[in-house]
Amino acid sequence: MSKTLDPYLNNPPYLQLAIDIPNLPVVRNFLSKIVNIKSPRLLLELGTPLIKNEGLRNLVPVFRQYFPDQYLIADLKTLDVGEIEVKIAEKTGVNACVVSGLAPKPTIKGFIKACRDFGLDAWIDSLGSDYENLKSKIKTLEQGPDVIIVHRGIDEEIAGAQSSWNTITKFKSFSKALIAVAGGLSLENISDAKNHGVDIFIIGRAIYQSENPQSTINQFLSTIM
């Protein structure tokens, strides 16, 4: 872990690239195209479908080959056996794991404790959660998460759900966690997001489906600063 450029996210803002390409050869090709970016502000996320198709044990070594020092997040969206899933991820050498805010509270508790024990950051994803319900889960935890993801799922996005900036302010009022936002961010609305206190900007397809992903990443990096 000591090798990672900014292992504990001490210096926001960050740009997080969510890699949801489900296939390892395509991922490898994509990583080779962006390998020259060395910014400590770039976080790399192994997306849930990618993890389920290829497995963390096979994926992380490929990511480390191209980005030995970058902060890596395993988007596990854990719902059960929190401790077991963190153990699996830790062995592979990621920096952080994501639990679903929809998980039963004992799962979230065990997940965060395991992250602390292993020196990983614990992230919690609000996808599909009712705000009040998630707030009461987080407030009653002895050990809170390091990052809260305010998330609009891709399926919800397509179905037209509203994004809500004020949720960020509400989470910040009771939690010291950094706030990440996923879903619907673009070069056009990112300064709006920044004004609402976002610490981590999560972008997926807008980067990996662009013609020149390295230049798109640099554009995003300069926009968030």
Added chain:
Amino acid sequence: MSKTLDPYLNNPPYLQLAIDIPNLPVVRNFLSKIVNIKSPRLLLELGTPLIKNEGLRNLVPVFRQYFPDQYLIADLKTLDVGEIEVKIAEKTGVNACVVSGLAPKPTIKGFIKACRDFGLDAWIDSLGSDYENLKSKIKTLEQGPDVIIVHRGIDEEIAGAQSSWNTITKFKSFSKALIAVAGGLSLENISDAKNHGVDIFIIGRAIYQSENPQSTINQFLSTIM
């Protein structure tokens, strides 16, 4: 799919072996110990942590090597991008996929539709769901699930949550889905479960941690009949 012994679960009851060993070499060794079981009543589940560690693309061929004709379930516990996750699983050759009942409704809808399009069974897992909430999600779906899993998560089990047989009767009152039960089943209480209308009995550690898993499976198979 045509090779599978009972591809559409037309003849319950079934015993489902949930394989949550996270490591492929250990899984391989375990499968070799039970390879002589040929019952069409045995369903094999690729557990969530195992999928996340090894990847479906690497796991399913190993399962098919030992059990070419058995019904295989990918316990994806999908929360987002339902269609993408089903596509990934379908390519590997499983018979069924599991969506989380906690997922937003557009995800569940897309997931079930994709399963129908690909000829897979769509399962929904109640882990962590409020009954009334899940009921209203399922009742308002045009295409309902083929199987509902009444699930007590391992973390909840440890924390002492109550199992509730009457949930089975309630689901059967409005859905034609088969009912699977996971969590807390043993040779001691399985006839109790049977009397409450369970169609699929999901067992994990009680089988794969037993000294002679093949004989334990046979004991369970004779108990559910």
